[in-house]
Amino acid sequence: MDSPIQVIKEKIREIPDFPKKGISFKDITPLLQDKRAFALCVDEMARLMSTKDIDYVAGIEARGFLIGAPVAYKLNKGIITIRKKGKLPYKRVSFDYELEYGTSTIEVHEDAVKKGDNIAIVDDLLATGGTAKAAAELIKSLGGNVSLFAFVVELEGLKGREKLAGHDIVSLLKY
16 A cells, blocks of 8 residues: 555646746645545644644645645644735735745734744745745744744755744655
8 A cells, every 4th residue: 555645746746837937836736636645645744743832724825725724623723824915804914025936925814823822834835935934924923933834745956945944844745
């Protein structure tokens, strides 16, 4: 029988030259569609996170919601949504950051994190680390602590882990 990681890996589809020539996009859509692989992914993420001091799981829009919410449920934790600018209805705090192709802004409700809360930030992919680092800055600006970063896929060659130095990081798959 295949290991959980092998089952998950088999469901990651590579799309060449997306979003631009030379990039090999790691698509988790087949993973999400396969009930066994998706369950194994959630279970494995929750297992890796279960020994950490976590009050909430923060999912980064959009695929981070798809992984973060079931992991939060499995760990019996609340979920915090970190969204792109202009998507949240209540009072919010924002953080502007650099991307490979320009700049972006993410936001969170101002009451999503209380001083001293321990937050695990979850997303589908760690590439350059810019979005994850921006999410951490948002959490810290509200007085929260980043307990952990958790990713389904890590692209080691892009050195995102270096941008997140000083934090615990778990990744199910590394390319």
